[in-house]
Amino acid sequence: MLEWRRRREPSKAMLYLSPLIAIGLTMLTGMLVFGAIGYDGLRAVTAIFITPLIEPQRWADLGVKAAPLIMVALGLAIGFRANVWNIGAEGQYVMGAIAGTGVALLTHDMTGWWILPAMALGGILGGAAFAALPALLKVRLQVSEILTSLMLTYVAVQFLYYLVRGPWKDPDGFNFPQTKMFSASQTLPAVAEGSLVHVGVPLAILLALIAWFVMSKTVAGYAVRVVGRAPAAARHGGFDANRVTWAVLLAGGGLAGLAGLLEAAGPFGQLTPQFPVGYGFTAIIVAFLGRLSPVGIVFGALVLAVTYVGGEIAQSTVRLPSAATGMFQALLLFFLLATDVLVRWRLAWKTRPAKVAP
């Protein structure tokens, strides 16, 4: 018989292995579930998890999908480390895009190298400002940031609808609810001539490196971890939990806002009602898959990007509905949380109580 045994120390190996086990279990379960409801389960799973990796023409898509997920997840993970549960990144992402687009609309007739950086700054400030409200309410009044940040997501989305249907509607847009297309100096350049990969992709990786440095090599990163893991010790050590709450929420909002602006100035090229695509929520999965570590998040974002790109492939090859991607992503998070148990416990053969030697 097998039995659970508590480990004396959390297993380092399992910390890194359990995400892989979770991915394997997700593929297996997906195969069974989608097979049971009448799809070709094996082909569906292959299309979603394997095809995007082995077809080089999909790699650019993977990078473009992964970039916003990396940025948003970095911000969330820093917060989760400090026990601050910002789950309204989707709203901060939308607000960042709105603020950056505001800059774009003001500078529409201008040209210059400075326009894109100004838009990016707008995006960061927009996202951070939108995260400031949950921060203020949490620090001053102990209102749960979980609920406030999430409520604000619905507010941001409605605000976006209002703008694209009202004041920001493109007058030459055939009555479609969307803003003007961004001009050439407002659109993200590609990393290389003719490539689909825009500069947001290397920027996301650079940000991951910066986040890794800050989190593991600086006092600020240490403060975040101590406040999250041992609030009492943190107070003793003179770390101000309120200041950490402010910092992680503003950083998370700023990163989500930047991701939003880069999506608007990159793949979208304008704002439309289709803009909120749920990256803010998917990034929660990325953060956990990456074990809340910046380097892990880069890999986690790639896995989720694979499911997005693969989901589209499965839609055309085995007619799997697009909602299946969301199901796979949720399954992945479930299995990830479940296999976490292996970090603290191990399965072992049950041994009979040792006989006392005569």
Place this chain on the structure above:
Amino acid sequence: MENAPGEGRAMTAAILVSIFMTLAAAATPILLASLGELVTEKAGVLNLGVEGMMLCGAVAGFAVAYSTGSIALGLIAATLAGVAAAMIFALLTLGLGSNQVATGLALTIFGIGASSLIGAGFVGRTITRLGPLFPADYAAHPWLRLVFGHDAIVYLSLALVLAVGLFLRRTKAGLILRAVGENADSAHAIGYRVLAIRTAATAFGGALAGLGGAYFSLALTPMWADRLTAGRGWIALALVVFAAWKPGRLLIGAYLFGAVATFELQAKAAGWSFIAPEVLAMTPYLATIVVLTMMSLGRRIGGRDAPACLGKPFPAS
């Protein structure tokens, strides 16, 4: 032609009554979901997956009601779907000791995905909505409709508020449940099965969230649309905080929310052009933030409300 004065008054009464009926209907799903979550939280479990469980209930209820033609079967299926979703949560958090916040979020992401996948074939389909429990012509006495004109679920939700209130305050089982939420270690030491009690409370929360979700697809908007619950599950969570974990105040809170939602509908129907429809659509969420803030201001005077072990794993790891 002039209306007789009596006729005019009857018209006004009919309009007022219909506004109150809309209010009760808007309040009911959120009352059910938050009542379930209240019981779950009283046992010390923080399940943030209410929105996901509601969506599971909404889609299961609609699918079964559409296929069988029976609203009753739909409601049963929705309740079971809510329980099933809650059991995934219980398995992970109570069985495997995973983080409750993260697992609740996972449950919501799961509910959004699953409902969208199952509901894909039902988008735009309609059914005959759940009708009043006592169908009658209330033209002569429009005010009687306020008492007798609701559907069965409205009455059920009110009865459940009373039942849960009495259960928590007046029964031994309710006392044990609260003990488990206030001090799991002590409850365990006296010999109560903490995990079993928490699992049962989580299942109850799932059942009511599933039923509340089905109220959307079977009574409010008798058709299927993606993400039908539109964040109401999160508002239900906020409502538990607002109510300071007391069923009676939950009732007040849910009906206040119903009033906000009805105001939104009325303003839209009346075509108020000075408020953008998007601003009206924001009101429930903004109102929730305002209410949470006011609650927090009030609590500084009133002291702590939440169960002491809320969200803490057992056994502590």
